[in-house]
Amino acid sequence: MNNPVPLLEMKNICKTFPGVKALDHVDFDLFPGEVHVLVGENGAGKSTLMKVLAGAYPRDAGEIFVEQKAQPRWNPTVARENGVAMVYQEFTLLPFRNVAENIFLGREKKHAGLFLNKSLMHTQASALLKSIGVNVDTRCPLLELGVAEQQMVEIAKALAMDARILVLDEPTSALSMREIEQLFSTVRKLKEKGVGIIYISHRLEEIKQIGDRVTVMRDGQLIGTRKIDEVSIDDVIRMMIGREIEKLYPRHYCPPGEVALSVKGLKSGKKVHNVNLEIRFGEIVGLSGLVGSGRTETARAIFGLDSMTADDLEILGKKYKHIDPSQAVDIGLGLIPEDRRRDGLFPILSMEKNLVMVCLRKIFPSGIMKPAIERSTANEYVRKFNIQPPALDRFVHYLSGGNQQKVVIGKWLAAKPRVIIIDEPTRGIDVGAKSEVHAFMDLLANSGHAILMISSEMPEILGMSDRIYVMHEGKVAGEFPRGTDSEEILRRAMGVRA
């Protein structure tokens, strides 16, 4: 901050999506050689702001200055020319090609304008990598490298394009402790080179290590920008949560019954290491944790979508080694997925066909369908969930987000499961539909269903759950009763010991 001229200023940025004010007069600035940390819960508007910066979204209002020059035209090309670069993981890399080719993709060094000058590319690539403190063989194919090294290559690629404003989006979510240290030393080298870095992270303990300033966003608004030495982690958490837990949540607590599902020592893939949990009938259990902590993967493993092992898996009083999804439907287990467009809906099929897709074998055990029964089943759930418009032969593709979510929930409930895992039940849907979904969940639990609710929204976890598990790095890091303080949960989710 020896240089008083800001590299980037974004002033009064506004962006509205249908029904949501994603950015509400947000100011943001960045100095050369600075790490500016951007934090906020999911949906706070961080990624929207970054997409405006990259030129992927046009802004509705506001101004962008680069080195105090106003930029009336701002699109991906202009952004790139001004040195804005985003680093995603493994997004722009060629797995089978070597490091140097990846760094210079599209900007190859040539002999006689025709042939690759490989030696020059390798020298320059390794010089570039050395300058950010990375020691990788530039002849090594990308897929031989670890995730962290691939990220370094991605950063080097950005530098080769003369990036001055570098956005690192959750760079540490897939890294081990040692790799994080490597990344940080690279970031420090970048600072020395005068690059401005916008660092988005959920891991608050990192902020103190690497950040110079921190900006907190919530609900599309800027809550505040502080110097890092002047705030504590607790302050940041308080700024992130801010609001009181709204009284919107309709949960009527009633005492739980028998154990409906219990799993011990669950392991699956790279993200679930050792999960123990149980759910009782009549209970809504919240599963909280950061993005990437293994919550969704836990749900998929229990449901049999991913391969898994467990010391003990008991569902509705029976023990299983593992189950597959069709068996899960048969025994009365349901999984309402996180990404409804990818895993839940059949967009080019009608609402009626969507609604009966899960319960096909249940209502037509002979394999022969009766249109009248199909129609009445679908109608029942359209009425129950108040799906608008109630036209059964409409493609679900054309429904609003909230109604699509109701179709996904309805399609599962039509199969009459007794244990329901519901992943992010209200992501991306409007307030009205949200409270309707919450009311159904309350009703379901109180009519004797067992519900495991995965959610990234703290108010939802606190407002709906009877009991809360917190996951951290593939393990259940803590279990809390109803009414626990939100900061306590967030701290545990971030790996801070109690």
Add this chain to the structure above:
Amino acid sequence: MDQQTSKKGEEVVKSQSRNESNRVWKYISRFSRIGALVLLGVAISLLNPNFLKISNIINVLRQAAPQIIISFGMTIIFLTGGIDLSLGSVVTLTSVIAGYFLTQTSLPWWCAIAGAMAVGALSGFITGQLIAFVKLPPAVASYGMLWVGKGIAFAIMGASPFFSFADQFRHLGRGYFLGIPMPIWIVLVIALILGWLLKYTTLGRSLYGIGANPRAAKASGIKVSRTLVSAYMLSGTLAAIGGIILAARLNAVDQDLGASFLLPAIASPVMGGTSMAGGQGGVGGTIIGSLIMIVVTNGMNLLGINSLWQQLVTGVVVVLSVWLDVVMRKRN
């Protein structure tokens, strides 16, 4: 609250109008197919009045039967979002198998039919396994099976083609029932069965689900691998039926019998409104699509165009119809 309901209302109106336009499009595209067929027919009959003679039409339909049935098989595969390039060679293989049973063994004629259908199903079973369990891309797996089938057909036939089959068998291709040729009856029966299967059974519905969104199908508890294997077995069996009718009509089989069926089998479902991306379409459209293909070929014959050029026309038609499918999909 008021604001919210009005917003909702707006949304409803918007989605309704979008849906209306969608429906209008659907009618237009459905009508356009029948319209294209009629137009083609009228154009050809103006150039050559023989086209509209009952005898020519019945003859055309009889010749079209194998192609329609094979296209039904491809339709089922398209519904799942896959492709089966081996269908043409399955036609060759199964007709050779039938010919072998009829001429080289003393088994009764219906054994030939059973044998051919079993081989067709087995071929589909292997293709399905390669796709569902080894997870090869459908084009690669079925392209390999194309040559396995062709090779086995060669191997069985050796140097000499099979010909001169039992009368009962030939009846399937040449006979009449109530004044209408047997192949047409067979097409009608199969069309009804498949139409029912796709519309009124859980298996049919699962096929649409897998084609519309394979990930969601798996997550909805549909047995995706098993259903896929059944689909490929069904299409293999249908190709076998096509091969049987063909052998029965020609009263001979040779090694190039089926190859020319592949391109029309791809084009017919697509022209009939079945999307190659899966999840949309059905056998009704495929009949119309096949008829368009047949009328084009028959028309060329009537107009005295050398049949050697027909592959060219088929190639162009395939590319154009698939392109149209790609464009229509992008519109959505």
Add this chain to the structure above:
Amino acid sequence: MKFTNRKKIFRLILEKIPTVFWILLLMVIYFSVSSSNFLTLGNAINLSRQGAILLTLCLGVVVVKITGGMDLSNGAVMSLCGMIMAWALVNLNVPVYLAILISIIMGIILGTLNGFFVSILGIPSFIATLGTQGIAVGLSLGMNNGNVIAGLPKVFYEIGNGSILGIPCPLWISLLVFALTNLILTQTPLGVYIYALGGNEEALKLSGKPAWIYKILAYSYSGLTAGIAACILTSRNMAAQPTVGSGMEFEAFAGVVLGGSFIAGKGTAIGAVLGALFILVLRNGLNLLGIPTYLQLAIFGTVLINAIVLSTLVERWVQKMRDEERE
């Protein structure tokens, strides 16, 4: 520790050297032992004259395969190029070099047509190339009523049957094509982009390069090699036959896949040569062992399917090992 090292070495061997190399080695040993005619100079020269055609085709197909596509049209394109070349030689009395040029240009045109279908119209490559196959077959059958064109000038004979420095001309030609393909793939930016199309097309687009042009070029190149192969083939037969190339597209596809290009973004010119050699040696060996032609196709098809399945499983195992090593 030692154990994991050994595993790593095993994985690297599997990864770096196409499995087909080992099978080829075994086959050469087997055929040499079981047939005294196999390892003779006469057989080698005969093999190279025959094999140059397939070799040339494979070198085009591998480029398409690296971008993630399939080219099922090159057999038919080769036939058509041969027909047009022969027609020009016989009916227009064009000089030989011009006829060769016509053949090559025709190949490029049809290849570019494939590229247009795939890259601009967005049609899946196997359907687009099947369509082009139909077009090419129709044209070559239609242009001379399905008849062979014979009576080519004597000078033309040398291309397929002559020798330079004791090495058959077809082998020279395919070696040149190999050198060109290898140069493009390993030493030019174009090669990098071809690999990028298969490995991560999005990355290429993000780097601001016109990915669609490179995709068309890949198909054009495959057409070019089909045009070159047509020259060898027509000269060897001293006649152009309209369906002579039918089935060659399968052998070329099989050769390229066996040569290690079974997923997008993978494949090399050397691998394509190995794959082509595998097919040639298999066919030659089966001939020498007296296995009838009508059985050979069944063997080819079965071998190919099994080889693809095996390669897929090996690739998955390699991937798993790599992940384990990283942890």
